[in-house]
Amino acid sequence: MIPVTKTTLPDFDDFASHLKDVWHTAVLTNNGPLVKHLSAALAETLGVEHIQLVSNGTLAIQLAIKALDLRGEIITTPYSYVATTNAILWEGCTPVFVDVAPQSFCIDANLIEAAITKKTTAILATHVYGYPCDVVRIQEIANRHNLKVIYDAAHAFGVRLNEESLLRHGDCSTLSFHATKLFHTAEGGAVVCRDEKVAKRVFLMSKFGHVGEDEYLDLGINAKMSELHAAMGLAVLPKVDEIIAARCERSGWYDRYLADLKLQRPGVVNGLEYNYAYYPVVFNTHESMMAARKLLQAHNIFPRRYFHPSLNTLPFLHKNLQKPCPVSESLSQRVLALPLYVTLTRQEVNMISSCIKNAITV
Ligand SMILES: *Cc1c(COP(=O)(O)O)cnc(C)c1O
Numbered sequence: 001m002i003p004v005t006k007t008t009l010p011d012f013d014d015f016a017s018h019l020k021d022v023w024h025t026a027v028l029t030n031n032g033p034l035v036k037h038l039s040a041a042l043a044e045t046l047g048v049e050h051i052q053l054v055s056n057g058t059l060a061i062q063l064a065i066k067a068l069d070l071r072g073e074i075i076t077t078p079y080s081y082v083a084t085t086n087a088i089l090w091e092g093c094t095p096v097f098v099d100v101a102p103q104s105f106c107i108d109a110n111l112i113e114a115a116i117t118k119k120t121t122a123i124l125a126t127h128v129y130g131y132p133c134d135v136v137r138i139q140e141i142a143n144r145h146n147l148k149v150i151y152d153a154a155h156a157f158g159v160r161l162n163e164e165s166l167l168r169h170g171d172c173s174t175l176s177f178h179a180t181k182l183f184h185t186a187e188g189g190a191v192v193c194r195d196e197k198v199a200k201r202v203f204l205m206s207k208f209g210h211v212g213e214d215e216y217l218d219l220g221i222n223a224k225m226s227e228l229h230a231a232m233g234l235a236v237l238p239k240v241d242e243i244i245a246a247r248c249e250r251s252g253w254y255d256r257y258l259a260d261l262k263l264q265r266p267g268v269v270n271g272l273e274y275n276y277a278y279y280p281v282v283f284n285t286h287e288s289m290m291a292a293r294k295l296l297q298a299h300n301i302f303p304r305r306y307f308h309p310s311l312n313t314l315p316f317l318h319k320n321l322q323k324p325c326p327v328s329e330s331l332s333q334r335v336l337a338l339p340l341y342v343t344l345t346r347q348e349v350n351m352i353s354s355c356i357k358n359a360i361t362v
Helices: 012-025 031-047 056-069 083-091 109-115 135-145 198-207 227-261 284-296 324-333 346-360
Strands: 049-054 072-074 094-097 120-126 147-152 172-176 190-192 278-281 335-337
Touching: 012 135, 012 227, 031 049, 031 227, 049 056, 049 072, 049 198, 056 083, 056 120, 056 147, 056 190, 056 198, 072 083, 083 094, 083 190, 094 324, 109 135, 120 135, 135 147, 135 284, 190 198, 227 346, 284 335, 284 346
Parallel strands: 072 094, 072 120, 120 147, 147 172
Antiparallel strands: 049 190, 172 190, 278 335
């Protein structure tokens, strides 16, 4: 069976040596030494100043929304994982969908201003598959209208734009360290903040707003990362360069094997150092995508319709929020994320590519 992704496990002995530290101190949570160590190591690796580790990438978005005091309408992308929209709804805000650009698959900066109303407080966009949003124009728009900017950067670990971390853009960028992501802690996430004050508030809010013995300074929730999860992160982090290099190599194989099919791929922008988090391909029609998927499944290969459905069509959304987003809806009908992980072999990439060729050139 070839799944869409396989978790990169560290060497067990590496993981065990970090666990030994946990046994030594018997500190399992509450911002223990391993979380502190991982947090410092991530700040260094990613090239960011303020990073708060949390228990998952969805709570990371929710905490960013809370720490920035967002209310009312949040302009967002329909082309992302459901967590992006759900975090907005869960925090009692209203998602206003703005369609994506056909080249980047990220929110179309040209369409944002028309969606701004008196109630708009922020833009929450996803660097989808790790490809950057139009961060410069989005910041200009935000400045002009006094809006906050949050990037769901769950796919953007290690991505750099013009020689700096993509995570340095926006008021907050949120990361997911779920087992399926490029860098992981089994479950985990982080909020990267531009402003130290916001970072401190995220930290406080992630631990019930509770400090010292009995001071409760702010509304909070429990979003702490445990020491056991940090141990996994400390064991995986030294492998990240290898992980990215292996994914880059496999993406190159797909590029070559699929070149003559001219499948649509997200466009690469100047100055991008990509992380090869995903290998999405967009077919000409829904039917050809489904035919390829069917043939792949018959060969025990399981790509994912990532992202489908377009989030503006989620069934539990109020009708008024289901604004048409033709580009996103069309992409979501035609896209497949192909298997991509460190141990995927060249022969497997060849086989997957042949299946796709056979399915769509009959
Ligand atoms: C994975 C993912 C999330 C959610 O992260 P969890 O850690 O699973 O909560 C949010 N947004 C995007 C775009 C994701 O891919």
